[in-house]
Amino acid sequence: MPDNKIITDREEMLETLKYHPSQLQYASDTLKDDREVVLEAMKSTKDLDQVSNILNFASEELKNDPELKKLA
Numbered sequence: 237m238p239d240n241k242i243i244t245d246r247e248e249m250l251e252t253l254k255y256h257p258s259q260l261q262y263a264s265d266t267l268k269d270d271r272e273v274v275l276e277a278m279k280s281t282k283d284l285d286q287v288s289n290i291l292n293f294a295s296e297e298l299k300n301d302p303e304l305k306k307l308a
Contacts, residue, residue, distance in 0.1 A: 269295035
């Protein structure tokens with residue numbers, strides 16, 4: 237994946253996040269507001285200390301989601 241490429245394709249992003257959860261930062265705003273996409277990034281993060289960092293890439297609405305905050 238080219239550096240800094242904004243990904244707009246949901247399926248491409250879900251597949252990418254399985255192996256590179258930090259790539260959520262390159263998701264389109266629509267995908268950053270997609271709960272399933274953000275959850276995939278969070279659950280794919282191997283370093284549990286980094287899960288909360290992944291949530292920082294999500295939309296403001298999802299950053300404040302009580303369930304996601306609990307997971308982080």
